[in-house]
Amino acid sequence: MAVCPVGAITTRDYRFKSRPWDNPNVVDTMCTLCSKGCNTSAWLKAKPEWAKGSRLIRMTPRFNAEVNSYWMCDIGRFDYHWVEGDARLRRPMRRRGDALENAAWHDVEPRMRDALQAAGSADAGSVRFLVSAHASTEELFVLKELVQGLLGGDGLKSVSVSWTRTEKVQPPDTKFKVPATNAPNVNGAKDLGYRVGTGNDGLPDLTDLRTAVEGGRVKALYVIDSGPDGSIGDVSWIAAARRSGKLPLLIVQGVVLTELASAADFVLPGAAYVEKDAIYTNDQGRVQGAAQAVVPPGEAREDWQILVNLAASLGLALPYTSSEDVRRALSIDVSFARAMSARSWLQASNPSERWKWDFMYQDLPPVKGHNVQMEGVIPLMPIGK
Template structure:
């Protein structure tokens, strides 16, 4: 490894390391605009100029590889003067609109102009102006501010895989544009707002609403998909103003999906902020005492087998655990967290985890995707797959409806026949998996939620064992969930007890009058017709599908309004923190269940969140070790038997990325994205959906 000296300090770094990276190893700061550690090097802002001995002019440190014996000066008079000159040139056309710029207060250009710029400029000619560009409902542009760092272009091209931005013209006439003016179609497009070092790209929903120094910042977890992206929630008063990604190398790196970022305006729409009780066929506002009295009356005289509970996709682990204990106290074995009916075996943890881990994708060398579209089910995870594809030596194949995943993938077929051919070794991709050192399969809810889902799961297990996907130090069997609550519910055991009914069984029994009361914990993805004759208790935060069929509504708290534990698709236990308080009479879900248990005569054995978490960790030890993920224990799972081709092609469980849950369905921004991106795209291509 070459040794070099930077500002009198000697450092030894791997060959190929840039001077800028070597300086960071020593804690020496070199200013930059275009350089970003996760993007290809462009070296076009020239702000990172340094002086290198025996080199006649300043050098861009981001693009200069280190050399043996190199002597670098980052703060010499020549280097400082070069930076001042660069800053002066960058500011020639930059408008003086910091007071009205949303980037103000967290702007790299502001900070570096103060630290490295001159106190005056010499340019007296007229400034140029650039027309604004339309990039869709999420991104607001002020392209006169653009300094052509091309971070946005490189992100969309390399990381997101949707090359819809680029530079046209040259010199003073150069502009960043979409070529054809239309909304960006990447599900990760909002990240270019974070990457922009100036105010050229800002958040359109957040525009002119707050200043960064006004905001309280809370570290939390995103629950609008199953990735468990780490986020920061910025609030003012009791209002969520914006959500930004937080660094976690093993989960989301520093990226965030557009829905997770921009659906937050749905938190204030269609909210349930007071209890409701159905009287004379209509839901009417009630007090908590009246709501609990109605529940007591509705459950009175019912046997345990006549009561059921279903947990929704956004439920936290604490509330599911509390509801499970309450159902057990009532004698009911009928409970399920798989409201889509996915055929996941609760007895074998490897059958419902992303066993390689999200970061483990980067070690794999072959991938088969079955019944899933990671691009819309988990955009951040899909970006990790693309990252691995770009490194080379990674073959990807898909079984299911053909779609653009943003990377090259061999399409083996639409239906289960193509999957069965791989399992039987009749498709050449079986040999690809068998000869790979670290092969993996990703099984989606589009496959497992079918009527033959248990047989597909069994076939996938057979393939994993036959092709060597599970071996010492590697488990390549992965299930990609779409619900943040699913893995946590399976860990807790929120599944049918002995003789109990699953979701399909509960709905069928309710329609037949055998199940007479159903407790819906935020369950909004169900067909409600079978529940018409049952007594329905809905506990949730939005007036969505479940609330409309309810006889009693208990207003709960959204994920930004409570401390809760969630388990992502790889089995990683993570804690969300309360950023604001629930509106009106709404309360945290575990508190509602604790209060209801008193009225029902089965008092739950905890009266604080800490006590509840202690009980949860005692029952399920995995909850005692947050932020740890490991492959599940392998075993025998799934069913044998022929796959049902008559059920049609293997599609994704998600049809509209922007509307998958009560929060995003209530969001005006997500409605605009649906209209301007999905429906406009369908109109251009002549497709329907």
């Protein structure tokens, strides 16, 4: 599929949706479904009826000699439909009785503030956070500022980071290895000071959080679940604790209506990886950017913005009005960002040019305006060197 020069080899997923030269736009981004961080291109619909109403038509690999060469795995190529699926969160929700109902942001935010303040009034340690390693570095940075600003210098101890691992069956001599860690930013969390245990080499340790939740010592749990369903791991024990009353308050900020979100008191719709400009640190320690291909649906917001608004409602002013503001602060605050002064996410001026054989194999310079560039960034060494 990736090397056929005439398009004779196709996939059932893409077949009859559109022709490559009819697609109005293609955005250079990256895959976030594992720790490799393959460079990819997100293709957007030409006509709604061709893609059955979806905006994303397909994902294809983009050449990067240091990360994925010309290739990508089938998981990254085909597992993107959840972004626009039926379970996608599009509006905030709050619990009324036994059911969740849609609500406006201006209704949810003050109620959530009051509930969090009540939960933390006796003991600030009774408020805990659980964040998926699918969260971008910007989101992790804003969360760090939020918990340290509200809970003090030890605020990060209130945050647990989670992800999953799946060993993929692969030929032993293959050059393109798909890693076991199913999350893009374990190293980004580690660089910011979050506790990640053995990182990409192992599983997260949620023992302390689970013991506290099931023991009734946690009065409020705020979950940031930025990936597809199941990407944060088995958290059925959290939903069970909420239903039993051991956990009085559960807030879930995510992109799909999971079992955990269904048990929450407040549900906040965030942005998926193709709906925001964001950076992630892959398993090589390489900082890479994902570009916004489509806007968040309905009333969903980028996750850094939700956290900034939450901080403001709790009396903590964070000076960010865009993700670029957050990256600028990152470049000052953390060493791994180094000279990250500006980030340009550019789109192809003529996507059909990508299908010339000579362009696919880098024999011609890129189409003007096509490359995703990070200005002034020094190439990074892998973590630990």
